[in-house]
Amino acid sequence: MKRFFFALLLVILTVALLVLCWAASVGRLALPEAMPWPFATVTLPADYPARPADLPRADVVRVVDGDTVVVTVDGAEARVRLLGINAPETRDPRRPVQCFGFQSSEAAKALMAGERVWLEADPSQSNYDRYDRLLRYLWLDDGRMVNLELISLGVASEYTYDGPYRYQDTFTQAEAVARRGEVGLWSPATCKGRFDSAVVPTPSP
The missing domain is CATH 1.20.5 (Single alpha-helices involved in coiled-coils or other helix-helix interfaces)
Incomplete structure (x- = not known):
């Protein structure tokens, strides 16, 4: 037997x-044998936008995934969906984890976890999405915009949610640079720009 x-x-x-x-x-x-971490950065557009004055400040409580974060504003928690970008899914119950989802989430955590940020609304867009998340651009203390950084790192793509938006041209240019450099999810060794391809293992610490 x-x-x-x-x-x-x-x-x-x-x-x-x-x-x-x-x-x-x-x-x-x-799949590649190993993924570099931190991700190699790409050249940002020369006309990097300046953070507007008098934006409301918030503290990052939790990074949900590559394009969603939980913050506290004036003592109240709010879920924020980053405007103008789309990141591979890791928590959608309707679908499996998408290619580069883990890497996108880790990059977002590296940028935002525990940070104090500034929230910028866009008058051309809705205030909330259909999941009742605030739609915002997030700015770091050093003047970088998280939305733009994630696109430039190749862990998110440009995404037009509700018609043209304030930084659409800048985001589109940043994605084009990442594509040409085959950075992150645009690499032939990872996703080739397709979220629905095989999941790339999370990098070793």
Whole structure:
């Protein structure tokens, strides 16, 4: 009986190995051996926007994923969806984790976790999305805009939610630079710009 189970296990492992080899041969598991961390930055547009004056300040409580964060504003918690970008999903119950989702979340955490930020609304956009999240640009204390940084790092793409918005041209240019440099999710070794391709393993600490 033990020999039977051993033989059965050997057959299962052999079949699994053959399936993995086949998937890799057709590009379904084209994963790099290792991912650099922190991510290599790309050249930002020369006309990097300046943070507007008199923006409300907020404290980051939790980074949900690459484009959503929980903050406290005037003592109250609020979920914020970053305007003008789209990041691979990691927490959507309707779909599996998308390619570069873990890396996008880690990059967002590296930029925002525990930070004090400034929230900028855009009069051309809705104040909330359909999930009741504030739609905002987030600025760091050093003058960088989180939305733009995530696009430039290649962990998020430009996304037009509700018609043209204030920084649309800047975000589009930043994405074009990241694409040309094959940075992050635009690399042939990762997602080739497609969120629905094979998940890239999270980088080792």
